[in-house]
Amino acid sequence: MTIPITELDALPLFTNLSHTQRAAIAGAARIESYEPGTRLFDEGGLADQCWVVLTGCVLVDTDLPVRGRVGVQSIGQGELLGWSWLMPPYRWHFGATVVSPTRAVVVDTAALRRLADEDPALGYQLSLALINALVNRLQATRGRLLDLYRNPS
Numbered sequence: 001m002t003i004p005i006t007e008l009d010a011l012p013l014f015t016n017l018s019h020t021q022r023a024a025i026a027g028a029a030r031i032e033s034y035e036p037g038t039r040l041f042d043e044g045g046l047a048d049q050c051w052v053v054l055t056g057c058v059l060v061d062t063d064l065p066v067r068g069r070v071g072v073q074s075i076g077q078g079e080l081l082g083w084s085w086l087m088p089p090y091r092w093h094f095g096a097t098v099v100s101p102t103r104a105v106v107v108d109t110a111a112l113r114r115l116a117d118e119d120p121a122l123g124y125q126l127s128l129a130l131i132n133a134l135v136n137r138l139q140a141t142r143g144r145l146l147d148l149y150r151n152p153s
Contacts, residue, residue, distance in 0.1 A: 003026050004026065007026065008029075017125055028107055032103070034101070038102075045091065051080070051104040056102025058096050058104075072141045073137055079133075082096075083134055085109035086127070
């Protein structure tokens with residue numbers, strides 16, 4: 001399951017982490033490739049992993065009454081996909097589908113929570129990264145919903 005630490009060294013998401021912290025995360029990670037149309041997760045499902053996109057694009061979506069599944073935000077190179085794993089009950093708040101050939105670092109979030117518990121400095125940096133992802137998601141969702149309600153057709 002371990003990936004080379006060099007895969008994490010170049011990612012801005014991990015720049016505030018020490019070499020030892022990045023190595024620990026690398027030990028809980030793997031690299032996967034996905035084809036367009038691959039559904040990574042659905043709202044309400046168990047949030048047991050997160051992704052950092054290396055190449056490609058993933059569309060985060062939500063189900064709206066009457067409209068069905070609606071795209072909310074595109075996640076691209078260097079960006080974090082998935083923050084619902086941090087807070088119990090560890091269930092996805094959105095869904096996600098791959099829209100172009102994508103290669104990503106996939107991290108086991110149970111292992112990541114253990115690492116954060118063992119190293120509070122790592123936990124703090126992970127929390128900051130997740131808060132940033134959450135703020136971006138909220139802003140994207142707000143913008144998308146405003147667009148939808150302005151143009152209901």
